[in-house]
Each structure stands twice: as C-alpha cells, then as structure tokens.
Amino acid sequence: xPSVSEAVTADAGLWVIEPRQHSAFARIRELWSYRYLWxxxxxxxxxxxxxxxxxxxxxxxxxxxxxIGLNAIVFGDMxxxxxxxxxxxxxxFFLCGxxxxxxxxxxxxxxxxxxxxxxxxxxxxxxxxxxxxVSAVAPGLVYLAIILVVLAATIVVFHQRDGxxxxxxxxxxxxxxxxxxxxxxxxxxxxxxxxxxxxxxRDVRYALRYVTPFWFLxxxxxxxxxxxxxxxxxxxxxxxxxxxxxxxxxGTLGEGIFPTVPAVISLVLVVLTMFTGMWFFxxxxxxxxxxx
Amino acid sequence: MKSLFVEGVSKxxxxxxxxxxxxxxxxxxxxxRRALALPLTREILNARELWALRDASFDVEQGTVLxxxxxxxxxxxxxxxxxxxxxxxxAGRIRGRGRVVSxxxxxxxxxxxxxxxxxxxxxxxxxxxxxxxxxxxxxxxVTFAEIRDHLNTPLQFFSSGMYLRLAFSVAINMEPxxxxxxxxxxxxxxxxxxxxxxxxxxxARETGLTVLFVSHDMExxxxxxxxxxxxxxxxxxxxxxxEEVVTEYQNAAWDMLASAPGYKxxxxxxxxxxxxxxxxxxxxxxxxxxxxxxxxxxxxIRFRTRxxxxxxxxxxxxxxxxxxxxxxxxxELLPVAAETAYxxxxxxxxxxxxxxxxxxxxxxMLLRGEEEEHALVVNKAxxxxxxxEEGVSADDGRHRKGVVxxxxxxxxxxxxxxxxx
Numbered sequence: 122x123p124s125v126s127e128a129v130t131a132d133a134g135l136w137v138i139e140p141r142q143h144s145a146f147a148r149i150r151e152l153w154s155y156r157y158l159w160x161x162x163x164x165x166x167x168x169x170x171x172x173x174x175x176x177x178x179x180x181x182x183x184x185x186x187x188x189i190g191l192n193a194i195v196f197g198d199m200x201x202x203x204x205x206x207x208x209x210x211x212x213x214f215f216l217c218g219x220x221x222x223x224x225x226x227x228x229x230x231x232x233x234x235x236x237x238x239x240x241x242x243x244x245x246x247x248x249x250x251x252x253x254x255v256s257a258v259a260p261g262l263v264y265l266a267i268i269l270v271v272l273a274a275t276i277v278v279f280h281q282r283d284g285x286x287x288x289x290x291x292x293x294x295x296x297x298x299x300x301x302x303x304x305x306x307x308x309x310x311x312x313x314x315x316x317x318x319x320x321x322x323r324d325v326r327y328a329l330r331y332v333t334p335f336w337f338l339x340x341x342x343x344x345x346x347x348x349x350x351x352x353x354x355x356x357x358x359x360x361x362x363x364x365x366x367x368x369x370x371x372g373t374l375g376e377g378i379f380p381t382v383p384a385v386i387s388l389v390l391v392v393l394t395m396f397t398g399m400w401f402f403x404x405x406x407x408x409x410x411x412x413x
Numbered sequence: 414m415k416s417l418f419v420e421g422v423s424k425x426x427x428x429x430x431x432x433x434x435x436x437x438x439x440x441x442x443x444x445x446r447r448a449l450a451l452p453l454t455r456e457i458l459n460a461r462e463l464w465a466l467r468d469a470s471f472d473v474e475q476g477t478v479l480x481x482x483x484x485x486x487x488x489x490x491x492x493x494x495x496x497x498x499x500x501x502x503x504a505g506r507i508r509g510r511g512r513v514v515s516x517x518x519x520x521x522x523x524x525x526x527x528x529x530x531x532x533x534x535x536x537x538x539x540x541x542x543x544x545x546x547x548x549x550x551x552x553x554x555v556t557f558a559e560i561r562d563h564l565n566t567p568l569q570f571f572s573s574g575m576y577l578r579l580a581f582s583v584a585i586n587m588e589p590x591x592x593x594x595x596x597x598x599x600x601x602x603x604x605x606x607x608x609x610x611x612x613x614x615x616x617a618r619e620t621g622l623t624v625l626f627v628s629h630d631m632e633x634x635x636x637x638x639x640x641x642x643x644x645x646x647x648x649x650x651x652x653x654x655x656e657e658v659v660t661e662y663q664n665a666a667w668d669m670l671a672s673a674p675g676y677k678x679x680x681x682x683x684x685x686x687x688x689x690x691x692x693x694x695x696x697x698x699x700x701x702x703x704x705x706x707x708x709x710x711x712x713x714i715r716f717r718t719r720x721x722x723x724x725x726x727x728x729x730x731x732x733x734x735x736x737x738x739x740x741x742x743x744x745e746l747l748p749v750a751a752e753t754a755y756x757x758x759x760x761x762x763x764x765x766x767x768x769x770x771x772x773x774x775x776x777x778m779l780l781r782g783e784e785e786e787h788a789l790v791v792n793k794a795x796x797x798x799x800x801x802e803e804g805v806s807a808d809d810g811r812h813r814k815g816v817v818x819x820x821x822x823x824x825x826x827x828x829x830x831x832x833x834x
Contacts, residue, residue, distance in 0.1 A: 138498060138507040157538035165524065172526065245521030246539050247498035407501035411426060 148403060151249045158252050162239075163259035166231060170260060185267045189219060192343065209287050209374050210279060216272045217370045218342035220265060225304040225362060226333055228261030232312025233329055236320045236409065243410055250406045254312045258305060265301065272373075289375030296372030296379075304365045307391045313398030320409040340366050346380060361387040361394075416475035416623045417496075417591060422505030424466040424491050424647075465491040467647040468505070473640075475510075476621040478613060480628065480638030480655060482662055488647040489627045493517060493593045496625065511590025514540055518595065519580055525569040529560055529579060532568055536583050550586040557612070558582035574605065581609055585616060592616075595627045610637045632734070632769050635659045635798050656798055660702040663770070663796035685723070685779050685787045689715040689754070691794035703798040706818075709763045714775055716789065717754040723779045724748050727757040730774040732793075733816040738771070746780060764820035766799045767813065773797075 171180040193212050235257035236243060236250065243250065276288050288294075319325040340362045341349070349357060357363040364383040371379045466488040473479050481489050494500045496507055497515040522539045523532050533554055537547035547554075555561050558578040560571075568576065584592065592613070614637055616622040628634050634641060634655060641658040643651040651658050692700045694711045704710040712729055728742035741759060749755060757777075773795040779787045 135508065135510055136513075138495065138502065138509075140502050140504055155538070155541050157542075157544055161535050161538050242522055242539070243499075245499060245517045246515065248539050248541065410500050 148249060148251060152251055152255075155249050155252060158248055159256050162252055162256035166235075166257055167259050167263055181263055182267055185223065185264050186271070189216065189268070189271070192219075209376055213272075213275055213279065213287055213374065214345070214370070215343060216268060216275060217373050218366055220268045220272065221300050221304040221366050221369045222337065222340060222342045222362065223268060224261045224265040224301065225308045225365075226261075226337070227264050228258045228305065228308035229312055229315070229333075230326075230329065231257040231260050232308060233315040233319050233326055235312075236316045236406075237323070240320070251402065254309060254316045254402070257312070257316075258308065261305075261308065288373055291375065293372045293375055297369045298372075300365050300369035300372060303368075303388065303391060304362065306395060307361055307365065310391060310394035310398045313395075313402040317402055317405045317409050321412045336360070336362070339363070342366055345370075347378065358383040358386055361390045363387070414475045415472050416510050416621075417473040418506075418508040419469055419471050419492075419496070420506045420508070422466060422469045422492070422495060422502045422507060423464060424488075424495060424500070425503040426463045426465055427460040428463045464647050466495070466502075469644070469647070469649050470505075471642060471649060471652060473623055473625075475623055476617050477640055478617050478624045478626060478638045480626050480634040480641040481644060482628070482631070482634055482641060482659070483644035483650075486646075487644040489644055490517070490595055491647075492644070493595050493625060493627060496591075497593050509591060512540075512542075512588065513591045513593065514584050514587045514589035515593040516580060516584045516595065517593065519573075519577060523568055523576075523580065526567055528565045528567050529571070530564045532579070533583055537587065540587050542587050546588065550588070554579075554582045554586045557586070557608075578605060585612060589622060592622060592624045594624065596629065606633070613637060631659050631663060631798070635770070635800075636768070656703045656800055659770075660796065660798055663772075663798075664702075685720065685781075686716055686718045686725075686777065686789055688775060688777065688789050688791050688794070689717060691715075691773065691775050691791065693795060693797050694758075703800055704766075706766060706768060706799050706801050707763050709760055711758045711760050712773055712795065714757040714759075714777070714794075715754065716757070716777055718749050718751055718779070721751050721781060722748065723781045725755075725780070726778040727759075728776045728778070729759060730776075731761075732772045732774065733767070733769055736816055738816045746778075765817055767816060767818040768799050768801045769816070770796065770798050 167181075170184075171177055174180055176183070193215050232254045235253040239253055243253075276286070280286055315325050315329065339356070339360055341357070346357065346363065346367045364380045364387040367380050368384055370376070465486075469488070469492060481492065483489050491500070493515070494517065495502050496509070497513060497517060499515075499517070522536050524535060527535065533551065534544060534547055537544065555564065558575070558581075560575055560579055563571070563575065568579075571579070584594075594613075610633060613622075613624050613626070617624055617639075626634070626638060638655045641651075641653065641655045642649060643658050643662050651661060692713050692715075693702070693704060694713045695701050695704070696709055696711075701710070714727055714729075716727075718725075724746040726743045726746050728740060730740045731738040743757070772793045774790070774792045775794040776791075777789040779789070781787075
C-alpha cells in the first residue's frame with residue numbers, strides 16, 4: 122500500500138502552530154492530504170436533504186422539477202409551439218437557462234451555510250476548513266445532473282415531435298461545459314466570502330435569500346440577452362452570471378449571440394473573486410471559529 | 414526526546430458583555446434602548462477582552478502522560494484546542510512531531526444516523542487518516558470497543574457507554590503520536606475507565622505515545638500521569654510530579670472554599686473555641702502532604718479553647734470519592750482548660766488506606782455543664798493522596814479495590830474433608 126506509508130510518513134513530520142496563518146498554497150496542498158474527507162462531506166450534504174423522508178431521493182427530483190414546471194407553465198405555456206425564442210421552444214430555452222443558474226444559486230446557498238452547519242465539528246476537530254465550502258457544491262451538482270437529464274429527455278421528445286434537433290451537435294457544446302465550470306467556480310468564489318461572514322453574522326443567509334431573486338431577474342435565465350435594450354447592456358456586463366448563463370444557452374442550442382466582451386469581463390471577475398475569497402477565507406477562518 | 418514544545422502561547426477572546434451585567438433594575442428607557450440597539454453595535458461597543466491563556470510555556474518528553482488540572486475556566490480546554498489546531502493562538506508557538514489525535518468532546522466527528530462502521534471510516538477521514546489505515550486497524554478498534562455485534566447499527570441506538578468506547582477506541586487506534594483527551598473518561602463506567610487508562614499507559618510505554626490528559630478526577634490524574642501541569646487563570650501555575658501538584662491543588666481548592674464568604678466554618682463557634690489547623694504528620698512529627706501506604710500516619714488537629722473550662726470530644730470523618738470511609742472519635746470526653754491551645758492526634762495505621770485521594774472533615778464537640786453543647790466543624794479540612802511503595806503498579810485495579818484496602822492475611826490449603834469431584 123504505497124499511498125498509506127506515504128501519508129503516514131508525511132504525517133510523522135514536524136509541525137508548527139503559529140498565530141500567522143499558512144499561505145493559501147500550503148493550504149491547498151493540505152486539502153489533498155485530506156481528500157478522504159471530501160466525499161464524506163459531499164455525500165452527507167446531499168443525503169441530509171432527504172433523510173428520514175418516505176420518498177427518499179425522489180425529493181431531490183421534486184425540488185428541481187417543481188419550480189421548473191411551474192415557471193415553464195407561468196412564463197411559457199410549455200408545449201405551445203407559438204412561443205419560441207430564436208426558433209427554439211420556450212421550455213427548452215428555459216431549461217438551458219436554469220441549468221447553470223440553479224447550479225450557481227443552490228451551490229452558493231449551501232456553501233454559505235457550510236461552515237455554520239458544521240460548527241459542532243469545526244469547534245471540536247481540526248481539518249482543513251476549505252473542504253467545507255468546496256464540498257458543499259454537491260447538492261448543486263446533483264440538481265444540475267437532474268436538469269441535464271430532463272433537458273436531454275426534452276430534446277429527444279421534441280425531436281420525435283418536430284423532427285428537428287434543437288441541440289447543436291458541434292464543438293460548441295464545450296462552451297456549455299465551460300459555462301458549468303465557470304458558474305461552479307463563481308459560486309465557490311462568492312461562497313468563500315459568504316460562508317465566513319455567515320459563521321459570524323447569520324444576517325448573511327437572510328440577505329442572500331433576499332438578493333438571489335433579484336439576481337435571478339437580472340440574469341437572462343427566463344429571457345434572452347438580446348431582449349435587453351442597448352442602454353442597459355452594460356448593467357448585464359457587471360453581472361458575471363449573465364454571460365455564463367448566456368454562454369451555456371449559446372453552446373447548447375446554438376442560438377443567439379455569444380457575449381464575448383461580457384464573458385471576458387465575467388471570467389476576470391470570477392478569478393478576482395476567487396483569489397480574494399481564498400485570501401479572506403484563509404485569513405478569517407481562525408477568527409470565525411472563535412465566534413461560532 | 415522531546416515531542417512537544419509549547420512556547421509562550423496566549424489566547425485572547427473578545428467576549429460580548431453579557432446581559433447579566435446590565436443593572437438589575439433598569440428603567441423603561443434603558444430597556445427600550447437595549448431592545449432597539451442593533452446586535453452589531455452592541456457587540457463592538459461592549460466587547461471586552463478575556464485572556465483564556467497567558468504566556469503558557471512547557472515542553473513534553475516523548476512517552477509522557479501529562480495531566481492538566483485546574484478549575485473551570487483556567488484554560489485547560491483552550492490549550493488542548495490550540496494544540497489540536499481547532500482554534501488559533503493569539504501569540505506564541507507550538508512545535509510538535511507526528512500525528513495528533515484529539516478526543517476533545519464525546520461524539521465530536523460522529524454522525525448519529527450513520528452506522529458504527531461508517532463512523533469509524535468517517536472519523537479516520539476527519540483525522541486525516543487514509544481509509545487503508547482505518548481498515549488495517551478495524552479489528553483492533555472493534556475488539557477494544559466491544560461492539561462487534563453492533564457494527565451495522567446506527568449510532569443513535571448506542572448507549573452512552575458504547576458511544577464512549579467507540580470514540581476512545583477509534584482515537585487510540587489511529588496510530589497517534591500525541592493524544593489529546595479532554596475530560597472524556599468522565600462518562601464511562603469504572604471498568605472501562607480503568608481499561609482506557611491502562612491502555613493509555615501501555616501505549617505511552619510501548620509506542621512512545623505522548624498524552625495530554627485533562628481531568629477533574631484527581632485520583633485518575635495522580636494514578637496515570639507522569640507529570641501534572643496546574644493551570645490557574647490561564648497561567649501555568651505549577652508543573653511537577655503528580656502527588657505534589659495534586660495535593661497542593663486540592664489544598665488550594667480547600668483554602669479557597671474556606672475563605673469564601675458565607676462559609677460556615679468555625680465562625681459561630683469561635684466564641685467557644687477555634688480549630689487552628691489540621692495537618693497530616695508522619696511518625697516523627699514532620700508534616701507531610703501525601704503519606705505512603707506502608708507507614709502509619711497521624712491526623713493532627715490543633716485547636717484552642719476560649720472562655721471557660723469544658724469537656725471535648727474530637728472526631729474525624731474520612732471521605733473518599735464522596736463516600737464516608739469511616740468516622741472516628743475520641744472514645745471519651747476529656748476536660749480542657751479555658752484559653753489554651755491543644756493538639757489532638759489520631760493515628761491511621763499503615764496498610765489500611767487505598768492508593769487514592771482522601772479528604773478529612775473535622776469536628777470538635779465542646780460540652781459545658783450537662784446541657785450546653787457546641788460543635789466546631791471544618792469540612793474538607795485536609796486533602797491528601799496515599800501512594801503505594803512501588804508508586805503506581807499497573808494491575809492494582811484488578812487486585813486491590815475500594816475506598817480502603819486493609820492488608821489482610823490469606824491462607825490457602827487443601828481441605829481434607831472437601832468433596833472431591
């Protein structure tokens with residue numbers, strides 16, 4: 122068992138505890154040595170969502186399918202052929218918009234609460250705290266997977282009915298994959314800030330509950346970016362989620378315009394938030410434990 | 414070889430001022446102001462600093478079982494949490510070697526709804542231990558915890574004893590170099606406590622495991638620790654061999670109790686007499702802190718009488734672990750003069766007491782005439798620890814138990830008329 126002896130000797134070394142925190146880089150290396158813990162936190166966050174319920178994991182599906190079905194009916198009468206956005210049935214358009222948004226929004230919510238939810242553990246056992254926000258993306262990923270399954274099924278159904286593949290079977294799909302990664306990274310980046318703040322001030326979650334619906338409306342999920350008049354486009358450019366959602370739709374459906382400039386700005390913002398978030402989390406995690 | 418260096422470690426907390434500190438009688442305006450103040454402003458304006466630990470320095474030789482004692486809030490748990498990396502120190506530095514496993518609180522890192530087996534793996538993961546190591550040690554863990562039949566039972570159905578056994582068993586089987594145990598053994602039954610303590614000693618001896626053991630159980634501390642650290646208000650107050658530090662600690666606890674306001678010692682009886690001091694003295698008259706089991710020892714009570722002549726009867730109650738071991742009193746009343754100091758001696762024979770902690774309550778009965786009777790009482794006038802000749806032997810628990818341990822005579826012979834099977 123080479124991995125075992127390696128881990129043991131790595132542990133057998135000298136260690137130092139000082140008030141000054143280790144660099145973020147040393148922290149990331151530490152994350153790797155605790156890789157066994159990732160899966161545990163990820164799976165427990167997901168299973169806690171339906172523990173002790175009669176329907177079990179079906180709740181995961183219902184939680185996504187419910188709002189999607191409702192939204193689709195309210196905003197787009199799902200099967201009405203007249204309602205099309207850029208020649209694509211509205212329901213399909215809506216599903217594509219929801220994919221990255223749900224991933225982002227759910228992940229951000231779970232990440233924000235991750236440190237607080239595990240305070241019993243955090244105040245008693247040491248492990249790299251960074252595992253908590255990172256593994257809290259699990260529910261978001263499960264929801265994304267469910268949406269993608271529904272999306273695939275819908276594409277097949279529409280193909281049967283209309284004889285048209287609405288999905289673009291081209292390398293453009295890689296852009297969609299990129300959009301998923303980007304929204305995941307952005308959720309973690311923002312979450313690094315909110316999780317630490319939430320540990321101290323429970324206001325954060327309440328505020329987030331209040332902010333996300335507005336953010337949802339400011340993001341072109343239920344409407345295409347092209348609907349926004351030129352005068353307000355710059356506002357969209359400041360919202361990193363807008364080009365991410367738009368890019369996923371562009372990559373999957375092959376319709377609309379690829380928002381190049383906003384996408385670049387978005388990526389810069391994501392990276393910037395990520396680095397400052399790492400710095401903040403690393404600096405403040407110790408102080409936060411004192412206040413939990 | 415030293416395995417742990419603690420160098421000038423301090424920890425400061427900012428404590429929001431408790432509501433209890435507001436005046437008890439507050440006007441309606443005060444109450445309104447308090448209700449309307451935003452928590453954030455209240456927190457910032459009212460926070461005061463609290464040094465849980467102040468410039469603590471010590472180092473530990475590998476294979477040592479170090480006991481940490483002190484009253485509540487003395488910084489014991491803070492120190493352990495800093496070494497366990499759960500909280501960060503405000504100042505100072507700690508250097509150590511090898512894997513640290515902590516048992517800071519029962520059930521920390523356990524999930525009630527998962528099975529015992531799942532919890533073993535999870536706990537390993539939380540301690541940064543590869544699954545393979547946990548797998549290799551699984552048999553040892555299960556055997557020591559005695560839960561072989563319940564491996565697939567969710568923890569919520571475990572009794573607190575099983576829970577503790579599992580937690581302890583997992584911790585010691587993670588191949589730690591440093592084990593941090595905070596008051597954990599206070600929960601289990603005596604037999605299991607004993608096994609844990611023996612296991613800790615055995616690992617310390619055989620694998621060079623270093624143990625930091627926080628406990629209020631002075632008996633356990635003096636029995637298993639090689640060295641004791643006494644923390645007082647965040648400062649290392651004493652650091653030395655268990656017998657001395659523990660005895661001193663217990664005497665200090667008694668002093669504090671006696672000087673506390675509201676203590677009903679000899680105050681009302683002071684008109685008639687006063688207990689001056691109560692000490693343990695060896696056969697040669699020298700005052701001692703902790704007597705050896707193998708020697709006779711005296712409890713010496715010094716008292717003085719006040720106004721008038723009286724007759725007195727002195728008595729002691731010997732207590733251990735909250736149990737009255739025995740009461741012994743002078744057989745008859747003896748006359749005493751007024752305004753005189755006396756010294757009463759009671760001899761406790763060798764080979765009677767256990768190797769454990771005792772406290773002594775002293776009472777002196779003063780009789781004047783036929784009716785007037787006054788008592789001078791001092792509870793916990795004395796606390797001491799009896800030690801065995803060979804120090805602490807490993808299997809004492811099996812062969813000698815109880816609050817007293819008289820050395821009795823045993824014989825074993827064949828019984829001529831016994832029915833042979």
